[in-house]
């Protein structure tokens with residue numbers, strides 16, 4: 001611990017620089033991440049849209065928040081993937097045998113995850129705009145939406161970190177994300193929960209995706225936010241803290 | 256604290272187990288400053304385990320180990336400032352270019368002129384032409400050279416090389432050998448592990464053999480040769496080995 005503290009910020013800067021190069025040299029991963037949610041939006045709007053009653057006249061508006069969640073959920077599987085490769089290839093060992101803060105290497109991945117997910121979210125919003133998405137939200141509301149999405153990303157990134165750090169194979173590192181990608185489907189992301197059978201509905205209304213989707217919707221379309229926002233925040237912060245603690249424990253043991 | 260100023264490494268009664276598997280069963284050795292020390296052992300003998308303990312990546316169970324006079328358990332920060340590790344698997348970032356890799360490490364070592372440091376090492380390791388190519392396009396030998404170059408950033412007093420030539424072709428192996436010799440000529444202490452007796456013979460001032468958790472022999476090449484029964488003298492025609500032939504052909508091409 002001798003003189004390491006003073007350099008933490010500059011070390012993090014170096015790690016961020018490394019991350020940005022990784023992101024910009026693999027733009028295809030951003031596209032891969034956005035393809036599924038975009039195809040989903042197209043399918044739902046132009047194929048099933050007529051048959052689904054959501055009570056809104058603009059179905060793209062209704063779908064956007066859920067689509068963003070799906071993008072983030074698939075985005076973080078790349079975080080796990082990159083982390084897994086770094087563990088395999090020995091670059092972490094090099095960092096750890098150097099006089100730098102041990103956690104700098106891990107935080108570099110967290111920053112990468114935030115930046116790359118912000119990029120895929122932006123791509124999807126642009127596509128949605130082209131499909132007719134409109135919002136009356138002002139700067140404050142948009143900032144709040146960005147804040148929620150950042151928090152969701154952070155929470156899921158730490159879940160991804162557990163997978164990436166403890167996996168024994170690439171499939172193991174990325175497989176964890178499938179159930180997370182699936183969560184928005186059993187939520188109010190695509191259809192109102194009132195239309196679901198009782199048991200499914202009970203699940204849908206009490207899982208994090210629904211409250212997150214509802215809060216973003218409320219912020220974007222000028223409805224009262226209500227309790228959903230607090231429930232969403234509680235979920236995100238709760239998941240983040242638990243996942244962070246577990247990930248750090250695994251990191252200590254394995255890396 | 257410095258019980259002996261001339262020792263780069265002192266290891267006493269070192270033990271380490273992974274759960275039930277007792278890998279190190281009381282290892283003792285010392286490495287002189289400025290020498291090349293080879294730890295020889297077969298696959299799974301525990302060479303990497305020793306390196307990980309000495310480079311503060313892994314905690315020992317029993318015994319003491321100090322590096323440049325600093326105890327690895329109680330002063331890991333100071334140990335890390337005076338060493339550098341080239342692990343068994345190339346620790347390079349394949350997405351970055353060779354130059355970017357070196358600059359990154361120079362920045363993490365908080366050096367004044369990262370670019371200049373990188374340029375110097377690229378020249379010294381004949382990587383200047385490939386400097387701005389991504390490492391993923393490098394050959395095995397080039398990656399390994401970059402890997403070692405990255406370990407030299409900041410001129411550490413002691414460098415650990417874990418099986419630096421495993422997986423390299425004969426040509427790449429010779430390149431690494433040259434590098435190691437040049438390092439030692441500059442006064443750097445080199446600790447390397449290898450599975451090949453020949454490599455230890457070629458490079459090391461001192462060789463220790465790790466077998467079943469203990470150092471079973473330790474000394475100069477001459478010392479070790481005394482341990483073996485004297486060779487019987489027989490007259491046979493010595494055929495060049497495949498490796499020698501290969502190198503002769505490559506050598507002619509390289510002389511330009």
Ligand SMILES: Nc1ncnc2c1ncn2[C@@H]1O[C@H](COP(=O)(O)OP(=O)(O)O)[C@@H](O)[C@H]1O
Nearest residue numbers: 273276278296297298299300301302303304305
């Ligand atoms: N993290 C680990 N967990 C359990 N066993 C391990 C671990 N690392 C190494 N081993 C085992 O310890 C022994 C020594 O490993 P290692 O030090 O890597 O040997 P070497 O580098 O000489 O090939 C091997 O049998 C190996 O399988």
Ligand SMILES: [Mg+2]
Nearest residue numbers: 302303343418
């Ligand atoms: Mg090994």
